[in-house]
Amino acid sequence: MTEPGLILRAGRMSDVPAIHALLREQAAAGNLLPRTQENLVRHVRDFVVAEQDATLAGVGALEIMGPDLGEVRSLAVVPMFQRRGMGEQVTQALVRQARELGLKRLMALTYVPGFFARLGFEVVDKDSLPEKVWQVCVKCYKFNRCDEIAVMLRLDEVPGTAAASG
Ligand SMILES: CC(C)(COP(=O)(O)OP(=O)(O)OC[C@H]1O[C@@H](n2cnc3c(N)ncnc32)[C@H](O)[C@@H]1OP(=O)(O)O)[C@@H](O)C(=O)NCCC(=O)NCCS
Structure with missing residues (x-):
């Protein structure tokens, strides 16, 4: 489902203050790890941004951890925009990028494994x-004392074949 007026696009340097504020708010709530503005400036190319009617509504980043492994990091949707499918769309965009890069596995450390499942x-x-x-x-x-749950998506399996092959 796509909300009318929703745009998915690459992160821009001008997004950094809004990304920083969103991640700081979610980190304060204990949902993810905080990042400094300096770190976000260096990694802004990792980000996909969901923009609703010209407002930054959600973000997520694909970080490369190794030749085969990527990580979904800093996934967050502004509370008033949550449960409208934006988190899912941002994550799917990151999965597409990971596939295009030729990564074999995509992981996340999360408190919401049900969202990723x-x-x-x-x-x-x-x-x-x-x-x-x-x-x-x-x-x-x-x-x-890491209490996050690790989740993994295999990108080198054709969807639907894993269960069939036992
Ligand atoms: C997790 C998060 C990114 C999901 O974004 P969202 O746009 O609200 O999620 P979506 O609308 O795309 O959700 C799609 C489905 O995922 C599941 N889901 C969404 N949020 C969930 C949550 N917090 N817990 C469990 N399942 C969840 C639901 O089944 C949902 O479908 P439904 O609304 O029809 O029931 C958002 O809730 C958020 O920013 N949370 C705080 C930060 C965070 O925890 N980030 C994850 C770090 S890895």
Whole structure:
């Protein structure tokens, strides 16, 4: 379902203050990790933005963790725009980008595994994510008490064949 007036587009430098404010608000609510404006400036190319009637309504980023592995990061929808399908559309845009890049797996660390399950992601053991653990988690303030759930989407399987092959 697409809301009338909804545009999905690449992140721009002029989005950084609004992305920063949205992530700060969601981080304060304990839903995701905060990011500095400086970090967002350096990574703004990772972002897909959902714009509703010229207002930034949702964001998500595809970060490359290794030659085969990408991560959905900083996925957030402004509360007044939630449950209208925007989070799903942003995530699907990130999945398309990951496929186009030739990545084989796309992961996320999340408190809402049910949201990702609808899109085909499966819960996996965090220990199966060595790249993530070594590159990013060691720098995270939650490293020793991470309570997020790891989910993974395999991009190298044709949809619908995994269950059929047992
Ligand atoms: C998670 C989030 C991005 C979802 O965005 P959204 O635009 O509200 O979600 P959608 O409307 O695309 O949801 C599609 C479906 O996913 C499921 N879903 C959505 N939000 C959910 C939630 N918080 N918990 C469980 N399932 C959820 C629902 O089944 C929903 O369909 P329905 O509304 O018909 O029941 C948004 O709630 C958000 O910004 N949350 C706070 C930040 C956060 O937790 N980010 C995830 C970090 S990995």
